[in-house]
Amino acid sequence: MKQQNLKTWFKSGSPWVWFTGGGVSIAVIMTIGLLALIAVRGLGHFWPADVLEADYRIPGQEVRVLAGELVEAEEVPRARLAASGLPVDAAGGEFMTRELLKVGNRELYGADFSWVVGEWLESPRTPADLVAIERREWGNFYGYLLGVKENGRLVAEGEAAWAELQQRIERVAELHGQLAHLEKKDIGRINHGLERLRLKTRALELDGALDAAAQADLAAERAQWDAQYRELEGRLVALQQEFNRDSMLVRTTDGREQEISLGKVVRAYQPNAMGTFDKLGFYFAKLWEFVSDEPREANTEGGIFPAIFGTVLMTLIMAAIVTPFGVIAAVYLREYARQGPLTRVIRIAVNNLAGVPAIVYGVFGLGFFVYVLGGSIDRLFFPEAAPAPTFGTPGLMWASLTLAILTLPVVIVATEEGLARIPRALREGSLALGATKAETLWKVVIPMASPAMMTGLILAVARAAGEVAPLMLVGVVKLAPSLPLDGNYPYLHLDQKIMHLGFHIYDVGFQSPNVEAARPLVYATALLLVLVIALLNMSAVYIRNRLREKYKALEH
Template identity: 55%
Template sequence: MKDWFKKGSPWIWLSGGAVTISMVMVLGLVLMIAYNGLSHFWPKPVLEFEYQLEGQASAERVIGEISRSETMTAAAMREAGFHVPEDQAVVVRHLIKRGNRDVTGQDFVWYLEDFMSNKRFPEDILVLERLQWGDFYGFLREFVIDGEVVTIGDDARRAFENTLQETSQLVREINVIERVNIGDVNFRMEQLRRQLRGLQLNETISDEQRAVLEAEVAESRADLDAQYAELEQRRNELRREVSRYAITMETMGGQMRRIPLNNIVHAWRPNEMSFFQKVGHYGRSFWDFVSGYPREANTEGGILPAIYGTVLMVLIMSVVVTPFGVLAAIYLREYAKQGPLTQLIRISVNNLAGVPSIVFGVFGLGFFVYFLGGNIDQMFYSETLPSPTFGSPALIWASLTLALLTLPVVIVSTEEGLSRIPRSIRDGSLALGATKAETLWRTVVPLAAPAMMTGLILAVARAAGEVAPLMLVGVVKMAPSLPLDGNYPFLHLDRAFMHLGFHIFDVGFQSPNVEAGRPLVYATAMVLVFLIVILNLTAMVIRNRLREKYRSESD
């Protein structure tokens, strides 16, 4: 046993065990997030049952999906007001997603297993995903055109399925007109308004020149007004067309509710779907999630703006932090005189890495947004004041704040990479007649490139998941437009943006409907993890190629 300890075998096993436990924990966390996130898009069977508590005169008819089940102690349920027999120790309860929030006011309700009876899965139950008020569960009874009942029964089902495809196409066309076409016209109108305001404030031009330029602006404004009127007319025509159609649904309480087709996103009958139909529904739902826009206080719809904002912020942050971090590390390692001052700078850089991220957010708000952005508005965008352009939280300030946050990581990694380059390589280059600058940029820096990429990988991993500083310098709950679009200059750094991390926080802790947002928290977290992995893998591939290209003795 003494020899075993002297050889260090226990520490080898201890290290291996710690690595194994860490890997299992990380894998378990990823699998948990993936399971809870991906299972949300699978069409679950819809249960119909009768629920009657002791003392109730009649049973309640309930229709919905089983969201999750729990085993509770009978004592806890008695304290909650339920009558449970004294000889019973535990009670099973189910959280039923019954939808129909506009009818019942509450779409998630707990039901006790002991009081549920006559369970069945009717094939004719229809589930509707709506633009407003969440999902709807019920039975299709009538198909309505212009307020008149046209067909009922099976004929109503066929008419509904055929017409829903047409109305969905029209609704998509309406969305394109509103988000793209009308958005472009509004953007150009705002540019003209700024231009006109600038002419009015410009005192260096004569009145005649100002009148000519104002006439040109007015002519352009008239053309845009005509385009806007044409688009608005087309949109109103499409709205009138899709508003003609509706269906009548029977709820679990026997009520009849009329639902317009323009409020329906998707419709399916989960209890009669085959496996391959469910797979197709799953793929379509997941694609709508990653490519759609959020709605219903972020508890419904997609996360495309959040993905856009996260990727753009990380890319801009990487472009900013890499040259500054690399140049700072090169100066500290290669040019600065090694002494107390340099050592103090290194200590400050290392300590900067431990500063809480919210402190960087406060600094970014005070320096970047109010001071730097406010002065930019005063000098270059005075025609827009008092409405700020760069003097408000925006994508550029969030990127710069995170670049400052991750700068110590890049500096330390680059310095370590430079320190690993043998002195003999530098001396050999200088002996062959190269200058110090040539030796540095053509020999030393390429050999240290893998270490620089390692610092960038660590910076991306940290920046992509940060939320606290972003809440002060640019991230918002709902962004009216994407920071990247088809309008010049295409990348709008002055716009606020959405972020996957903040979206998770908002849905998980600020949502008015916690149960509806719970699966979206896991799904968004899964997308964020996947996005970070993709960004890191890209950086790793670049690093490995550089390492192979510039392999040296130090490797």
Template identity: 65%
Template sequence: MKDWLKSGSPWIWMTGGAVALAVLSVFFVLWMTAAKGLTHFWPKAVLETTFRDGDRQVRLIGELRETEEVSVRRLQEAGFKIDTQDAFVERVLIKLGNRDLTGQDFRWFPRPLLGEFSYPRDILTVERHEWGNFYGHLKAVKEGDQVVAEGPQAWGELQARVQRAQRLFREILRIEKDDIGDVNYRIEQLRLRERKAQLQGKLDDALKAELAQQRAALDAEFARLQERLQKLREDIGRDALVAEVADGRAVEVKLALVADVYQANAMSTADKIVHYVRKFWEFLTDDPREANTEGGIFPAIFGTVTMVLVMSVIVTPFGIMAAVYMREYAKQGPLIRVIRVSVNNLAGVPSIVYGVFGLGFFVYVLGGNIDRLFYPEALPAPTFGTPGLMWASLTLAILTLPVVIVATEEGLARVPRSVREGSLALGATKAETLIRTVLPMASPAMMTGLILAVARAAGEVAPLMLVGVVKLAPSLPIDGYPPFIHLERKFMHLGFHIYDVGFQSPNVEAARPLVYATALLLVILIMVLNLAAIKLRNHLREKYRGLESV
């Protein structure tokens, strides 16, 4: 045993076991996140049953979401009359939907008080733009006040009219966001131009007439778009479906409010796969709705990637220059040692402190002065004097700067002294040696620092809440209007989206699957960014491997 301990084998086994445990933990987290998030898009069967509420029977329609065991005493204390000798019974969580009718979306029911579960094929699952899901038995399809189909023919007619309503809805959305948005943008530019001329004392009668003429043309175009929009809204509002809900009432649902409709109990496996792929694609490409608990997360994906790229462009050159100066040019003494200790300590500062610094210095000081110098016509409305993409990227660049500096210094320290001396002996200057020989050999270490910076920045939430991220951004930071990249705009972020949906949502049970799905997507996004950087680092390492052996 003593010889075995001296051989070092126990430490090797301990290290291997720790690595294996870490890998298993990572795989478990990914598996749990994927299992709870990716299953959200699979069409759920809709059950119908009865609930014994005291002396009366209540019919229920909804999706079975969770099952758990709970003590009978706890249920009895909650007011349920359960007659059983068992200490524990099963209770189920059913998504009832129809929140506008009942006031609640999810509810727990003791299993002994529920009747047999049945799954009628004609039950509709209606996804709405507002109020969440609607469940009921399809009875008829109406156009205005006239019934156009009922009975077995109603489903086919409903599908055709839902497709028409969705097409009209997309047209309305395009006009509101693109066409009317473009007109509003040009009107705002005219207002800023007029205000700028007024501040400069150049607002003469000729310019006033020109601006008035252009404004009149834009007002006419706006009126035409509004008229077109009104016609589309009247057209989309004519159709409706009539369904019988759980309490027996016939409820009319306007197809203008319907995002999707399907009969989950009547779908084949192939239909469910197609539905799953379509819903997952919508999750990746659509805008969020219903307080971010439904719809997609494309703005959050776009904002996260844009912020990480801008942050990388800022932090990489500054981190490399700082490391090069401290390692190659600065005199190694007490001052440099203090700076190195300070850099290392900065890596341990809580991220929220960086957020407070970014809000106070970048937003209020720099942004406020930029507005006064370059955008006086827009005041008092701030342009850069408000949280936005630029200040969020700068704040995270400062947060991750120590990582890049330390990694680059380590890379520079590993470059053999003989390489520097050989380059200088051949007549190269110190700058040429640094640029052409030392930095290329240290580039893998620089990429390592960038990888660590990207991994940390992409997952940060606390500082972003102060310097630019919002619950819902009206427009993306990149669009077709000059200067095309709008660094002053607020943006959405996957990390903050997870926090908002998971902890600020009014409908927690509906939001929970989206939390897992968004978290999985954030992990995948960070992995993709890191793998791209790792591939580049490996390429650089192979390219300069020969120099390292000199």
């Protein structure tokens, strides 16, 4: 009886419902767990950890004082430490503790991180006056503040030095913003104008139109640019002098004194003296810097805004290119093409293209888009720039086009499926009321199939935003702090190289000279890439749902 009930239960299909439900649950749990791991590892990097100071006593050597942030700790076999050359006593236990400290002070110690044996650290303490200094170059510096100088003259020391230091760091930060605006915006605009003037001169020369009148006009325009540049250069020199005016005198935990220009300092703080709310404020300030600032220190410090901007802009351009081409191809195959062997072969080819490795598309983009198409555009429209390439080199346009070709099969298949679901009666009713086939297609069929088109676009965006391999060949680089969208004509520079979050993860994780500093940034950037893709997809899903609600009545 039980066996018969079991057979009946299996025939009802209930076990497969449980199996599929369990599979979906496991997948959701694994996804949430992965995102939680990335979030904890990445977001925890921005919390201001306490700086530990301790006496490090290696057997047989002189005691030295170490200071740094505890990054991680692990137990390792005693024999392994002994094999690495450390004077480990073999009579102890089987395991010893090994701790990774972020000691900073790279110019003094040669590295930002150092592995130490936990059992050899004595008298651990967290002094409240120990200062962590975040610099624009050479990483963090840990030590004690002795005084503040202005043009080499000591202006504050002792307890008064800390308040004076904070005021002067705020002043330097404001000057840094003015310098950045002057160099990138104002002087960048002049350099762009001078380059356009040079190309204009070369174009007139190639056309044989560089006569005396044209030369006089060009000279007058060049004089205007030169006059503006001289004025800005004077302001730049004055700002740089003010920027490098102040410095701070600090002492390391091992007694060495160092003078640091405040022009190289981003912020100085005392993590051991900070309360919970102070640390929260610091944490969100670092998070904002991460998403809004430019990278520094080989992409291991600062922010990743150029990579965010490049990823979103390239994906939007890709979507604007792939959507019309994909929809037109799907409409032709479903509505106009004769359904025969040739059409079936084309559909098979489209489906097979979706499985081609992404790097193949990158090679195709480099060979056809960059060298053939871009080189032809340069010869036809930009001969004055030769031999320097304009579009005959990897850039934003070719990266977007390559991704459009890569995701085109997804849009075609999704759109075809949407067109196939439109009831035949709607088409026939529209034709019976006197509409032409084109009007029926444009006003009835395509609007009702628009949710399926948006589904194809969502899948295309999800794949394109995370691609890395083809982009390495057609326009994405390690560092491109200048955005491809600015105030200089033609405003959107499609020939410019860009940064990308996916490539940034690869570069920081596998090409960074400072592996320990880069590791948490890999997690943080990966989490941000997931959020960017989710935001793009949610925007497309919102539009799809609005369209679906709009045309739901027609479907029924």
